[in-house]
Amino acid sequence: MQRRCLVKRRNLGWLLLGSLFSSTAWADMQLNMTKGVTDISQEVFGLHMLVMWICTAIGIVVFGAMFWSMIFHRKSKGVKPATFHESTKVEILWTAIPILILIGMAWPATKTLIAMENNDNSDITIQVTGSQWKWHYKYFDSDVEFYSVLTTPRDQFDNREGNYVTKGEHYLLEVDKPLVIPANKKVRFLITSDDVIHSWWVPDFAVKQDANPGFINEAWTKVNEPGIYRGQCAELCGKDHGYMPVVVEVKSEADYALWMEEQNQAIAAAKMAEQESLATNMSMEELMALGQETYTAYCAACHQPNGMGLPPAFPALKGSPMVTQDQAAHIDIVLNGKAGTSMAGFGKQLNLKQLAAVITYERNAWGNNTGDMVQPADVNALSATPQSAKLPEKSIDAESETKAVETVALVQEKTVDAAPANEPATMEELMAEGEKVYLAKCSACHQANGAGMPPAFPALKGSAMVTGDVAAHIEMVKNGKPGTAMMGFKGQLSARDMAAVITYERNAWGNDTGELVQASDIDAGKE
Known part of the structure; x- marks a missing residue:
């Protein structure tokens, strides 16, 4: 009876050990890597399991030899230690075998790593x-x-308010x-x-x-x-x-x-709603209600629901000079953030109504009580305007506000085109206009100095594309290049803008091709 129980226990032990070391069991364990759902993730998982089994085999051999020697070659059994000092064969073996093992692991690992880095032919x-x-x-x-x-x-x-069950x-x-x-x-x-x-x-x-x-x-x-x-x-x-x-x-x-x-x-x-919002003014009640909702969703995590912040990383808004004084600066920091700090810009994340409302809320909540009402039109005027042409802090009356808006429109009009689009432009005009277009549309990827950020965004300075075939350069700017980060601009820029930026790229940063591209050259290549 005792022998039968011993056999059963031994069989159960082998069963558990076999299930532990089966690949299916390893794959299902939560402590193991996930197999994933892509072909490359399957390769990574297969590589992981291969290396793990190789390491397991090495461990069994090394520790097995060590424990065998400790048990069967101990002094109490009368075993005398070997007296050899060096063995060339052993030196060669324990050098060659690890090298072969490393090569065996490096070969599939290199293939997988190369596949993981291959971004060609993306859709x-x-x-x-x-x-x-x-x-x-x-x-x-x-x-x-x-x-x-x-x-x-x-x-x-x-874990506030006992919300443990609802997760x-x-x-x-x-x-x-x-x-x-x-x-x-x-x-x-x-x-x-x-x-x-x-x-x-x-x-x-x-x-x-x-x-x-x-x-x-x-x-x-x-x-x-x-x-x-x-x-x-x-x-x-x-x-x-x-x-x-x-x-x-x-x-x-x-x-x-x-x-x-x-x-x-x-x-x-959304664009249509933005345009409609510019023609309407919200009441203080509407601004404060929407502002509180927006603040709670986007700002309270850092500046706290009570506006006290978490200094020094997240300054208090309650009683802050930024919030209670210069309205234009307040709008600017919410729109564009502040470089070098944790304050991110929300210009792309919130619509004009939300921006106007949250700024109004911050200027009137927690006892700030400035009485200022910021409307969507105020935010739009500042978001589309250079810093030097921004609206004043407050619109004192309708006449001064009208003059300010007219000044903004005049500045914007002057920054678009310096000469009629249907007339040939000079090198000076094209370079001036091209620099503005480049800084607005291209410099984020190719850098203001044309050095780019290879390999995703290649350098334009000294580039064969930019200094070589003009037609290929025009085609690239118009239609982009499929499978790369280069998008076409024919739907965003006018022919004059594209001509100016191409001329700028072909003559800036020492490229100095001396070539002028006119709007008619862009139109000539239309499909």
Whole structure:
């Protein structure tokens, strides 16, 4: 009976050990890597398991030999130690065997790494920009761009008011707008940051890439099956680092086309609503209600619901000179942020009504009581105007406000075209206009000095494309280059603007080709 129990226990032990070391069991363990849903993630998982089994085998051999020697060659058994000092054969073996093992691991690892870095022939390019603490997605060759922000109420993840039961499985991985990509298409990501180092990580895609300010890192994925896949920022980026999730929704190609059409319609509707908002003035009650809602959603995490902030990183707004005095400066910092600080610009994230409302709220909440009412038209005038031509702090009366708006319009008109578009321009005119267009449309990628940020954004200074064939240069600016980050500008710039910026690129930074491109040259190449 005792022998039978011993056999049963031994069989059970072997069964457990076999299940532990089976690849299926390892793959299903929560402590192991995820297999992922892409071909490249499967390769990464296979490489991981291969290396793990090699390391396991090495461990068994090494520790097995060590324990065998300790047990069967111990002094109590009368074993005498060997007296040899050196052995050339042993030296060669323990040098050659590790080299062969390393080569055996390096060969598949190198193939996988090369595949992971191969961004060629991508179907879609998306720019991913991290900022504290949200993600901004911009689709190239499209006007679609949006921010993706955690939607879990702060009371839930701060465990306030006893909200323990209402948390879902993904309560820290839910966003208002997920990134949407099509299935069976190669999607290229250009990843950067507005402020500090972040890291865009989606385990199911085997994609984890740092987002560094001032640099562009690249990654790609091709997902075979539609679904929702989650990740998060994987680089400590500040106090709300844990509340910066990544959610990617993969749709079928047909559903993705419908989604893209919906986004374009929403953009058109938003532009129309923006124009309508410019013609209406909101009451103080409307501004304060919408402002409080916007402040709670976008500002309270840093500046606190009571406006006291978290100095020194997040200054108080209650009684702040910035908030209670210069209205133009207040609008500017909400629109554009402040370089070198944690204050990000909200000009692309909020609409004109929300911007006007939150600024009005900050100027009148917590006892600030300035009485100022900022309207959407005030925000629009400042967002579209150079710093030197911004509106004064307050519109004292209707006449002075009208004069200010006329001044703004005059400045904007002068910065568009210095000469009629249907007449040949001089080199001086084209260079002056081209520099303005370049700084507005191109310098973010190719840098103000033309040095670019290779490999994603190649240098224009000394570039064969820029100093060589004019027709190819015009074609590139007009229609872009599929599969790269270079988008076409024929839908954004006039023929005169394109002629000016091409002339500027061909003669700036020492390129000095001496060539002038006129608007008629652009029109001549129309399809």
